[in-house]
Amino acid sequence: MLKIETEIVKLIVGNSDFLIEIPKSLYNSISEKNKKSQLTSIKNNEAEKIECFLRGMLYFDEKPPSKRQMEYILTISEKLNIKLNKKIFSSTSAASDFIDKYKIPFDAKVKEDELKWIEYQKSDEYKILLKVEAIIKRHIIRYSTTKKKLLANQMIIESKTLAETASAIGVTESTINKYLAEIEKIDEQVSAGISSWLVFHHTIANMMFINKESLSPSEWRDTIIRLSMHNKWYEKDWFFIEE
Secondary structure, three states: OOOOOOEEEEEEEEEEEEEEEEHHHHHHHHHHHOOOOOOOOOOOHHHHHHHHHHHOOHHHHHHOOOOOHHHHHHHHHHHHOOOOOOOHHHHHHHHHHHHHHHHHHHHHHHHHHHHHHHHHHOOOOHHHHHHHHHHHHHHHHHHHHHHHHHHHHHHHOOOOOOOHHHHHOOOOHHHHHHHHHHHHHHHHHOOOOOOOHHHHHHHHHHHHHOOOOOOHHHHHHHHHHHHHHOHHHOOOOOOOOOO
């Protein structure tokens, strides 16, 4: 009679080891696919199944909240501005009590916010926001080129030669001279109090460059959009006129 060959795999959770019997064919396939030194992350639905298995090893009154419960609690607390304490996360029953208590007001707030968003999309401010988002996106896209100009200017200030600067940035010396001339022109306009799309662009680029790109491009974009809306820079004649 044909016998199914199996292997034992070990699931380690802190000080506990779980031995699980699986078909040898699956064991071999997984072993060949993943190198011994390779750490494979298990996420989403697959991780939830393993979590469910582990939670099943505990009695009800021993179970902590599930990951999904904890995420829901955090969402509720943020939406309703509720301060949380550790007791809520002490057990699955405490988590359930919290969710049951705030689910109806949470759902009502979600609905209210959805209606507000629908109304906001009809407003003039939202139409302006879309235009601001589009133009700020152009600034962020152009930063990769402007960064070279700012780097060239910095290297020259630091007494690097024209040849060293050109070599480091990967352009010709004549291009470096063009970069420096543009930076000088912008500085003169700033000193003279002249505002323009290009001056604004270099202001943004300088801010990103000086801060060593501490934010991601999308974070910089969102930050500058918020500032543009708050300070109503979009009301300036030059704001939407790309140079």
